[in-house]
Amino acid sequence: MKKYLDKLKKNNLKITSKRVAILELLERSGEALSPEDIRNELAAKFEKVSYPSVYKNLEDMSRIGVLAKIARPDRRLYYALCRAREDKHHHHIICSKCGKVGEVEECDLFRRKVINGYRITSHFLQLEGICSDCGK
Amino acid sequence: MKKYLDKLKKNNLKITSKRVAILELLERSGEALSPEDIRNELAAKFEKVSYPSVYKNLEDMSRIGVLAKIARPDRRLYYALCRAREDKHHHHIICSKCGKVGEVEECDLFRRKVINGYRITSHFLQLEGICSDCGK
DNA sequence: CCTTAATTAGAAATGATTTCTATTTATACC
DNA sequence: GGTATAAATAGAAATCATTTCTAATTAAGG
Ligand SMILES: [Mn+2]
Ligand SMILES: [Mn+2]
Ligand SMILES: [Zn+2]
Ligand SMILES: [Zn+2]
Numbered sequence: 001m002k003k004y005l006d007k008l009k010k011n012n013l014k015i016t017s018k019r020v021a022i023l024e025l026l027e028r029s030g031e032a033l034s035p036e037d038i039r040n041e042l043a044a045k046f047e048k049v050s051y052p053s054v055y056k057n058l059e060d061m062s063r064i065g066v067l068a069k070i071a072r073p074d075r076r077l078y079y080a081l082c083r084a085r086e087d088k089h090h091h092h093i094i095c096s097k098c099g100k101v102g103e104v105e106e107c108d109l110f111r112r113k114v115i116n117g118y119r120i121t122s123h124f125l126q127l128e129g130i131c132s133d134c135g136k
Numbered sequence: 137m138k139k140y141l142d143k144l145k146k147n148n149l150k151i152t153s154k155r156v157a158i159l160e161l162l163e164r165s166g167e168a169l170s171p172e173d174i175r176n177e178l179a180a181k182f183e184k185v186s187y188p189s190v191y192k193n194l195e196d197m198s199r200i201g202v203l204a205k206i207a208r209p210d211r212r213l214y215y216a217l218c219r220a221r222e223d224k225h226h227h228h229i230i231c232s233k234c235g236k237v238g239e240v241e242e243c244d245l246f247r248r249k250v251i252n253g254y255r256i257t258s259h260f261l262q263l264e265g266i267c268s269d270c271g272k
Numbered sequence: 273c274c275t276t277a278a279t280t281a282g283a284a285a286t287g288a289t290t291t292c293t294a295t296t297t298a299t300a301c302c
Numbered sequence: 303g304g305t306a307t308a309a310a311t312a313g314a315a316a317t318c319a320t321t322t323c324t325a326a327t328t329a330a331g332g
Binding site for chain 2: 292
């Protein structure tokens with residue numbers, strides 16, 4: 001947890017009770033959650049939680065790399081805690097049964113400069129599968 | 137073009153004037169277009185074009201692999217003609233300047249069965265870059 | 273303790289996408 | 303070519319996740 005809070009500070013994001021609660025929730029659950037999921041969970045802990053601030057917090061924290069944006073077939077927003085070493089290129093896999101998110105370091109694309117005549121500026125890889133718990 | 141129409145038939149999608157026009161437009165342009173882009177273009181050719189049928193056609197034709205769904209940062213829907221051999225695993229790259237879409241066959245992930253304990257069921261890779269024309 | 277800018281809640285707006293229904297059309301079969 | 307059938311379509315309306323706006327609150331640094 002300290003690791004994440006330090007990163008907030010380093011990026012001039014204040015340590016607010018809402019942000020801490022979001023990080024704790026995502027750490028505890030291990031799953032990718034929607035803004036709505038998160039607001040509902042926080043509603044149990046706080047008297048008031050607004051959607052705009054949940055949305056903004058999730059967006060801000062994913063922008064600085066503390067959270068990862070997870071793409072799902074319903075095209076809604078999902079966020080998970082990003083647990084990998086920040087300097088190691090990686091992507092994420094989500095379990096389609098339970099939503100648990102794992103880190104995937106098997107990607108060499110960041111080495112490639114040009115593919116099919118295009119100079120690559122970015123790439124996004126999202127995997128889906130069945131985690132070891134759900135696969136038993 | 138015949139290749140695409142055959143694939144429609146094979147999948148029990150009727151050859152309608154709107155579908156042919158969408159395919160011709162995407163083939164001519166080479167870019168990923170939004171449903172709105174496409175409706176606007178078709179509006180010049182047909183007296184009436186409804187959004188629901190544009191949306192449904194794009195979705196149906198991408199479901200059978202004639203079109204490719206392209207992910208962009210604005211999270212809206214975009215579609216492009218899929219030009220690769222249908223039996224060859226591949227992904228797509230879009231030029232962030234002009235929107236032109238290219239086929240990318242450099243992906244070995246379909247060989248991997250398990251990563252980080254997850255049994256992989258699907259993966260989505262979307263690249264972005266600068267095409268050879270725009271890079272001059 | 274003060275100052276200041278960031279954060280937040282609440283209410284309202286937004287707009288891309290979907291749903292619904294009646295009409296039209298492509299296609300298979302005779 | 304004519305007919306039957308299911309698919310495709312237009313139009314209007316609804317949906318609803320996300321964003322915008324504004325005034326009040328709060329974290330952090332001096
Ligand atoms: Mn990560
Ligand atoms: Mn393709
Ligand atoms: Zn990568
Ligand atoms: Zn692949």
